[in-house]
Amino acid sequence: MVTIKDIARTLGVSVGTVSKALNGRDDVGDELRARIIDTARELRYEPDPIARRLVTKRSRTLGVFMLDRQGFGVRRNFGWLFLDGILHGAAEREYDLVLFSNTDDTRYERSYIDICRSRRVDAAIIVGLRGDDRYLDDVLNAPIPVALIDTEVSGGSATFVSSDNRAGAALALEHLASLGHEKVATLRAPFSYPGRLRYEAWAEFAAALGCFRDDYVRDGDFTPESGMSAAESFAAMREMPTAIFAASDLMAIGLIRGFEKRGVRVPEDISIVGFDDIPNADLVGPALTTVAQDTLGIGKAALDAVLDELDSGSRREEILVEPRLVVRQSCAAPRAAAGSVKG
Amino acid sequence: MVTIKDIARTLGVSVGTVSKALNGRDDVGDELRARIIDTARELRYEPDPIARRLVTKRSRTLGVFMLDRQGFGVRRNFGWLFLDGILHGAAEREYDLVLFSNTDDTRYERSYIDICRSRRVDAAIIVGLRGDDRYLDDVLNAPIPVALIDTEVSGGSATFVSSDNRAGAALALEHLASLGHEKVATLRAPFSYPGRLRYEAWAEFAAALGCFRDDYVRDGDFTPESGMSAAESFAAMREMPTAIFAASDLMAIGLIRGFEKRGVRVPEDISIVGFDDIPNADLVGPALTTVAQDTLGIGKAALDAVLDELDSGSRREEILVEPRLVVRQSCAAPRAAAGSVKG
DNA sequence: GCTGGAATCGAAAACGTTTTCGACAGAGAA
C-alpha cells in the first residue's frame, strides 16, 4: 500500500507538504502542488482513512442500528427499506455506514450508545426503537447526534423522524370519502405512537362525517392475524361499514383474508385501505390501496439530521415527511344501498 | 475519552505493560495485571479501534455491497434478507460491517474492490452482482476474500454462496408429485444462472415423469408481469397442466393473478409453487407454497467463508445451503379428470 | 559465590496521517 511518504520521497519533499498540497491548503506553491497531485495519481495513492481518523478525531462514520421489532423477524421487518435512503445520503456526504443489530441478545449486553462510543462513530441512526427498550434512557441522553426512525418513542435529545401519520391517514380517508363512502370504520393499533396518531385522524374524520361510532373501531396489534379476527367481528355486524381504514398493511391484508373467508368480497362489498406500502403489497389479491411511507425520504432525512447536527451543533426535534396515497384495487365506490338482495 | 495512557499514569506503569496486560500476554505479573484490569474497568476504558487498526494493519471490518439488481428498487430487493444473517455472524466473530450500495451511479464510478481498498476493509460480501457488471473482472480477481450472494455469476477467485437450487426445485417437484400431479409445467427464468439450475431440475423431473413437453415451458424474467402473461398463455392451451413450478415467487404470484383474471382458480383448478419465499408470500391470496431460501444461513455462510479465508488463507469455491419447502395453500391435488362440467 | 535462565517490566519505534510552528527567501516599503 502506497503511503504519503512514498510521494514525499519520490519528489524529495516533506510529508507535511504533501499532505497540505493534497488537502488544498494554500501554503504550498502552485507548481509543486501540481507535481504532488500528479505523482499521487500515478502511484495510485489512497489516503488511509484509519490514520486520518486517528489524528482528526472524527471518524466520518455513523452507526445504524436495525432493531428487531417485537420479534417479527427479518421477513416482516419494514426497517430495511429505510436503510436504502440512509445509504444514499451517506454516499453523497461521504460518510461510511456501520451496521448493528440487536437480535443477538447474548452479544449486545450493552447500550447502543455504548457501542457507538466503543466504535468511535460520529452519530447514530436507530430504527425500530421500542418504548420499553432497556436502553431507552441512554439513547435519549446520548452525547452524540441520534435520529430515531420507525419508532414508538419521541422526546429526549434525539431527533424523531417519521411519516406525517395524521396527514397520511387524512389522505386515505379523503380518498374513501371521494369514492362516496359514508360509513368508514377503523382497525387501529393503539399501543403504538404512530398507531394512535392514525387513529386520531380517523376519529376527527369520522366525527366530521357523522359516522363516528364506538363499534366502528377495532383494536389490532399490527399482525395479519389481528386483521383476520377483526374481519370476523366486522362481518358479524348488523350494519357493516362500507370501508375500513387499517392502521397498517399487515392488518389490512388480514382484513381482506378474513372477509374472503366469510364470503364478503373486497372491494365489491367492502373497501379497505392500509398504511405503509409494505413490499409486495401490490401483489396480494386484490392489490392493496394504501398510503405509502416515503422510506427513502425518511432515511435521507434522518441522515441529514444527524450530520447537520454534527456540523452546526443545532438539533431538530422532529421531522415529518409526507407520505403519499397509492390507489390500487382494494377500494371502490360503495354499493348503492345496503339492500337485502345480494346480486 | 480515556486512553491507555491514563491508566498507565494512575498506576505508575508504562503504556506497553498496560497494553500487554489487557491483551492477555504472559509477560506481565499476575498481581499487576489484576490491578491494571481493575482500573481499566473503573475508568471505563475502551480501546480505540482506530489506533489499534493503524498498527495491526487489520481493520476487523468487512464491506457489504448491496447491489440494486436490474432496477427492481428496494421494495423488490430480496437482498436485504441476507444482511440479517451476515449481521449475526459478524457480531459473533466481532467484526464490523460497513455497508455500500451501487444505486447512486454518480458516486461509485469506481470498482467495488477499489472501494474496499480505499476503506481498508479486510474482506467483502457482494450481494446481487450481475453477469454484465462493469466491474465483474475486478471482483473475480480481487486481492481480498470476496463472497458472492444472490448472484448470476460464478467462478473466479470469489466464493459463490447460494441456495442449492436443484435440490430446492426437487423439493417442490416432489411435493407436486406426492399430491398426484402428472402434468406439471414450468415458468423458467433462463437468463439467470439460478434460473437455469431450477429449470434443469424441472426438466429431469418432467422427463422421469414422462410429462416433458416443449409447450409446458414458458420463459419469464422474474417479474410478476411475466407471470401474468404466462398465465394467459397457459390458460389458452387445449390441455392445460395441472401444476406449474415457477422459478420465483414474483412470477408465481403473477401466475396466480393471471389465472384469477381468466377465471381459473388456484389451487382448485391449478396448483402453483414458487421459489424464494419473499416477504409476505404468506399473505397473497392464496398463501403461496414455495421453497424458502435459507437467507439467514446463506448470509452466515458467506460471512464465515470470507473470515475463514482471512484466517486460514484457503478459499472455498462454492457453498450450497439447503432450502426448505414451505407448504401453504397454492397447491392441491389435481381434480380427478379433465372433465367437461365446471362445478 | 557464580552462572544461567526465567519472569517481569520499561523504552522506544512504528503505523500514516494532520497540524503547528519556525525557518528562509524574496519583495516591497521606509
Add this chain to the structure above:
DNA sequence: TTCTCTGTCGAAAACGTTTTCGATTCCAGC
C-alpha cells in the same frame, strides 16, 4: 540599506495503540 511582510516549505509533535528488544531482578542449580 534595513525592516517588515508575504509566500513557501520542512521539522516535529501528536493521535492511541502494539510490539520488539533490552534491562533488571530473582531464584535455582552448580
